[in-house]
Amino acid sequence: MNEDLEHSFVTQLEANQNIVHKICRLYTNSRDAHNDLFQEITIQLWRAFPKFRGDAKFSTWMYRVALNTAITLYRKSKRQIQTQDYEKISFKISSEDYDDTIEEQLKLMYSAVKDLNDIDKALVFLYLEDKNYREISETLGITEVNARVKMNRIKEKLRKVLNP
Template sequence: MNKELEHSFVEELEKNQNIVHKVCRIYTNNQEAHNDLFQEITIQLWKAYPKFRGDSKFSTWMYRVGLNTAITLYRKRKRSIKTETFDAFQYKIKSEPYDDTEEEQLKLLYKAVHQLNDIEKALVFLYLEDKSYKEISETIGISEVNARVKMNRVKTKLRTILNP
C-alpha cells in the first residue's frame, strides 16, 4: 500500500475512532476484550481500505466493517480466535483514552443491550447514533421496512428488560 493511502487511512481512523470504541462498548464487557476487538476491527478496516470506493461516507463504511467484524468474532467466540499483530501501524495511530465512566442509567441500558442478540445490538447501536432507518438498513443489509419493524420489537424488548 502506498504512503498516501496509508496516510489517508490513519487520518480517517483517528478522526472516526470513536465509532470503533462504541462498537466495542456494545459487544464487550471488559477493557481487555474492548482493546482486543478495537484492534481486530482496525485490522479489518486496514485490510478493506484499499477496496473502499467512497460510494458511502467513510463513517458509514466504518460502521459496517466494525459491526460485521464484531458480530463475526462473537459468533465464533467459542472457537479460538486468531488475531494478527498490528505493531507496524499501532505507533502511527494516536489513541484517545476511552472514558468508561457513565451515568447509572447508561450502565443499565448497556446491561440491557448485552442481553440482545447480535443483530438487535447493531440496530440499537445505530439507532442511538441517530442513523436514519435508510442508513441502518444499508449498514446491516436489510430492507428499510424490516429495520423499522425490528427496531420497534427491540424497543419493546428493552422496555421489558428495563421495567420487569
C-alpha cells in the first residue's frame, strides 16, 4: 500500500467529509443508517481513489461517487426509507422573535424534496449547496442544459406543492 496515496486520501476525506455527511442525512433517517452509508461511501471513495485523475476538483468527484453510492444502495434496498413525522420533531431555535411560519415552511419544503426522485433530490441538494450548473452537471453526469431544465421544472413543482 502506497503511504503517500493513503495519506492523500485521508487528508482529502477529512477536509471534505461534510459532503458525505450531508448526503447521508439526505438519504437516511436514523443514526445507524447514516453511519452505515457513511462507511459504504468511504469504502467506495477509497476503491475509486487510485483512478482519481484530478481533472475535476476532489470535492466534485467526491459528490459524484457519494451520490452514486447512496442512490445505488437506496435502489438496491427496495424498501421505503422510514421517515419521521415532522409534527413530532421539536426544533429548538434560540431566537426570541422567531416566527413559527418559517419552521412550517421548512417542514413542507423538506417533505416535498424527500418526495422527489433520486436524481432530482440530488440536483436540489447540489443547488442548495451553491454549486453552479457546470459542477452539478459534472457531478450527476448530465449536460449543463439538462441540469438547468431539470432544476427549473423542480422549482416549479416545489412552488406548486408549497403554494397550492
